[in-house]
Amino acid sequence: MAIPSVLQESLHDPVFWARYTFAHEEGPGADRLGDLEDLLNNDDDDDDDDADEDSADSSLDVAFEVGDGHEVVLSIDASTDSYSLGITTPDLAEPAELGWDDLAHWHPHALRWAELDLICRAIAARNPRLQHPGAPLALLCRFAAVFDDDDVDRAVAAVDEAYAALRPPHWKGYWPCGADWLERADFRGEKVTWQRDEAGNLWAHQDDADRDDEPFYSTRLGPDTGDGFPHVPLRAVLNAATATVGDPPESAGRQAG
Numbered sequence: 001m002a003i004p005s006v007l008q009e010s011l012h013d014p015v016f017w018a019r020y021t022f023a024h025e026e027g028p029g030a031d032r033l034g035d036l037e038d039l040l041n042n043d044d045d046d047d048d049d050d051a052d053e054d055s056a057d058s059s060l061d062v063a064f065e066v067g068d069g070h071e072v073v074l075s076i077d078a079s080t081d082s083y084s085l086g087i088t089t090p091d092l093a094e095p096a097e098l099g100w101d102d103l104a105h106w107h108p109h110a111l112r113w114a115e116l117d118l119i120c121r122a123i124a125a126r127n128p129r130l131q132h133p134g135a136p137l138a139l140l141c142r143f144a145a146v147f148d149d150d151d152v153d154r155a156v157a158a159v160d161e162a163y164a165a166l167r168p169p170h171w172k173g174y175w176p177c178g179a180d181w182l183e184r185a186d187f188r189g190e191k192v193t194w195q196r197d198e199a200g201n202l203w204a205h206q207d208d209a210d211r212d213d214e215p216f217y218s219t220r221l222g223p224d225t226g227d228g229f230p231h232v233p234l235r236a237v238l239n240a241a242t243a244t245v246g247d248p249p250e251s252a253g254r255q256a257g
Contacts (some may be wrong), residue, residue, distance in 0.1 A: 001238045003135060004060055007076070009167045011135055015039060017176045019078065025103055028180035031208070033073070036174050046066075062138055063088070066122035067244035070237045071095075074139055085110055089236045096230035099219055103141050109145040111217040112194075112202075115238060117142040120243035133162035138176075144166045145185040145191055145216075155181050192216050197223065201231040 004012070010016035014036055023029035024040045033040070059081040063071045073086040073095045082102040083138040086095030099110035111119070120140065124132040124169040141159050146152050160178035167175050201223050219229050 002129070003062055003069075007060060007062060010139070012168050013099075014171065014174050018174060019081065020139075021176050021180060022103065023027070023174070023176070023180070025081070028183040032174045034173055038113070038129070041089035059214050062139070064119075064123045064130070064140075065126050066119055066237060067126060067240035072119055072123075072140070079172065085140070087230065087233050087237045089233050089240075091236075092233060096233050097219075098230065098234065099143050107217045107219050109187075109204075109216060110220055111144040113144050113146050113150050117158070118138060118238065118241050118245065122244040125244050131165065133158045134165045137164070138160035138166060141181050141185070143215065145187050146182070147194070148188050150188075152186070152188065157238065187214060187216055190214050190216060195206055195222065199223075199231075200235055203229070203231075 006060075017191060018024045018029070018033060018036055018040060021027055021029060023033060023048045024037075057198075059075075062074045062076070064074070065071050067089040071088045071089075073088060075084045075086065077083070079101070082100065084100035084107075088095045099108045100106065101108035109143045116137070120132045120134075120137045123130050123136045124134070124204050130136050137158060141162070142194050146155050156178035158178075159181045163178070187206075192204050194202060194204050196202045203220050203222045204216060204218055205222075208215070221229055223229075
C-alpha cells in the first residue's frame with residue numbers, strides 16, 4: 001500500500017514533524033523550533049476553535065506490507081496527538097496492537113532496532129518507492145528502542161538518513177534528527193533484559209528497583225502474563241519480512257538478552 005497523498009505531502013512539512021515527534025510539546029527538538037513555535041501555537045488555537053467539528057480528516061491508517069499478506073499498520077490521529085502501531089496477518093480479522101504513543105499514557109516501545117530495520121527493508125523490497133532509510137523508518141522509529149547490545153551509532157545514523165531524505169531542499173529551519181529519536185529511545189544502562197521462550201517469543205523486563213532513570217513503557221510482556229501482546233502474529237510478520245529480504249531465519253530477533 002502506498003502512503004496516502006495527504007500524508008505524503010505532510011512528510012515534507014516541518015510543522016507535521018514538530019507535532020509528530022512531540023517537539024511542539026517540549027519533546028526532543030523543541031529548542032530548535034524557532035519561528036515554527038508561533039505557527040504551532042496559532043494552529044493549537046485554531047484546533048480549540050474547531051474542537052466540536054468532525055476530526056475524521058485528521059485520522060488515517062497507513063498499512064505497510066512486508067510480505068505474503070502481512071502488514072505493519074500505523075494509525076495516526078493528529079487531533080489528539082495519538083499514534084499506534086498494529087500488525088495484520090492473513091489469520092487476523094483486524095489489526096493487533098503492538099504499542100501506542102501519546103501525551104498521556106504512552107507505551108510505544110514495541111520493537112527492537114533489528115526488528116524495525118528488518119521490517120523497513122522488507123517494505124522497501126515490496127515497494128521500491130518506499131526506500132530504506134526513508135519515510136517508513138521516519139514514521140515507525142518512535143515504536144523502537146535501543147539497548148546495551150545494539151549498534152546505536154548505526155541506528156541513529158539510519159534514522160538521521162531517513163529524516164534527511166524527506167527534508168525539503170534549501171530548508172534551514174527545524175527538522176527532526178536521529179539524536180531527537182534517541183533521546184526517547186535510549187535504554188542503555190536502564191536494566192532492561194530480554195528473554196526468549198522455546199516458541200521464539202521475545203519480551204522485555206525492566207528491574208524497576210535497579211534502573212537509573214528512564215521507565216520502559218511497553219506492552220511486550222511475557223506470553224504467560226495474560227496481558228495479550230500479540231506474540232504469535234508478530235513472529236509471523238517478522239518471518240514474512242525475513243522471507244522477503246532473504247535474511248537467515250534468526251537475524252531479526254537474535255539480539256535477545
